[in-house]
Amino acid sequence: MTAPTPVAPHVEPAVGRPDVTPLAVTKGHGTQNDFVLVDDRSGALDLTPALVRGLCDRHAGLGADGVIRLVATARVPDAPDAARGTTWFMDYRNADGSLAQMCGNGVRVFARYAHRLGLWDPADGALAVGTRAGVRSVVTAPALDGDEPWFTVGMGAVTLPAGPGAIATGGDVQVQVAGLSVTRPGLSVDVGNPHTVVVLAQEADLDRVDLVVAPVVEPVPADGTNVELVVPLGELAAADGTLVGRVRMRVHERGVGETRSCGTGAVAAAAAVRAWGGPQAPDVWLVDVPGGTVRVTLHADGQADLAGPAVLVADAQVDLRALAT
Ligand SMILES: N[C@@H](CCC[C@H](N)C(=O)O)C(=O)O
Numbered sequence: 001m002t003a004p005t006p007v008a009p010h011v012e013p014a015v016g017r018p019d020v021t022p023l024a025v026t027k028g029h030g031t032q033n034d035f036v037l038v039d040d041r042s043g044a045l046d047l048t049p050a051l052v053r054g055l056c057d058r059h060a061g062l063g064a065d066g067v068i069r070l071v072a073t074a075r076v077p078d079a080p081d082a083a084r085g086t087t088w089f090m091d092y093r094n095a096d097g098s099l100a101q102m103c104g105n106g107v108r109v110f111a112r113y114a115h116r117l118g119l120w121d122p123a124d125g126a127l128a129v130g131t132r133a134g135v136r137s138v139v140t141a142p143a144l145d146g147d148e149p150w151f152t153v154g155m156g157a158v159t160l161p162a163g164p165g166a167i168a169t170g171g172d173v174q175v176q177v178a179g180l181s182v183t184r185p186g187l188s189v190d191v192g193n194p195h196t197v198v199v200l201a202q203e204a205d206l207d208r209v210d211l212v213v214a215p216v217v218e219p220v221p222a223d224g225t226n227v228e229l230v231v232p233l234g235e236l237a238a239a240d241g242t243l244v245g246r247v248r249m250r251v252h253e254r255g256v257g258e259t260r261s262c263g264t265g266a267v268a269a270a271a272a273v274r275a276w277g278g279p280q281a282p283d284v285w286l287v288d289v290p291g292g293t294v295r296v297t298l299h300a301d302g303q304a305d306l307a308g309p310a311v312l313v314a315d316a317q318v319d320l321r322a323l324a325t
Pocket residue numbers: 033066094099100101102103104105106193194226253254255256259261262263264265
């Protein structure tokens with residue numbers, strides 16, 4: 001008996017149909033914090049919250065934690081004055097369609113995308129990226145391990161609550177996390193976007209928490225917050241003698257839910273753990289997240305660098321009519 005000839009499913013091609021203009025996108029990620037990238041240099045795309053939600057939908061769309069629109073800064077009417085000197089702007093949206101000021105993993109992926117598009121050559125120097133939190137500069141960096149290139153981002157100023165009180169008591173807010181029996185103190189950290197860092201003593205606690213449920217922060221932050229749960233893992237001296245700290249982190253992102261990494265969150269976590277550790281604490285931190293490891297360097301002037309990989313996975317043409325919007 002011969003096997004039946006397989007019948008190919010009927011797939012209506014969007015590309016080439018005169019009534020549909022497909023949207024060309026690229027999928028990428030930084031330590032598995034994943035994004036849909038759109039090349040909209042001219043600023044022609046109307047990136048509505050519904051379109052963002054449709055693209056990020058993991059069942060009816062491409063699936064992502066957020067959308068990154070690469071657009072000429074001159075074409076962004078609401079770009080902050082601080083970003084006006086840049087050529088390219090990272091218009092970042094969370095998966096729920098909301099705007100976010102910054103995305104640390106996203107900036108690295110943006111830089112790799114700009115390189116792929118021929119808009120940036122690392123040999124010419126740093127790429128200055130306009131964001132809603134100001135300018136972020138990106139250079140290539142040696143990888144911690146593996147074959148993927150790394151990128152280092154100048155993340156700007158990291159701001160902790162003023163005065164020693166909040167740090168001495170563990171935090172300036174209280175955080176209730178599903179899976180933990182008691183409310184914990186959390187430290188508010190601004191990395192251009194808002195974060196609340198909670199330290200846990202044991203990795204078992206970190207494994208136990210349910211971050212599908214948004215942690216409850218009191219008092220409620222006016223603009224919401226990303227919440228990072230961290231467990232310090234210790235310190236060791238690198239080959240060059242630098243003291244390097246290591247923390248494990250999970251994160252619940254504002255406008256998304258639990259993600260496998262958050263670059264600004266890693267910076268916030270490192271800054272909080274160093275503040276809790278006192279003057280002897282390291283300036284360099286490896287932050288282990290479910291999607292990999294990033295490196296944070298905290299400078300004496302309050303600025304921070306974030307280094308990590310950036311991966312472009314696929315190019316696609318999206319039939320906008322098929323999205324659940
Ligand atoms: N994943 C990003 C942060 C994205 C924005 C965040 N959800 C917010 O609303 O502030 C990162 O890598 O920093």
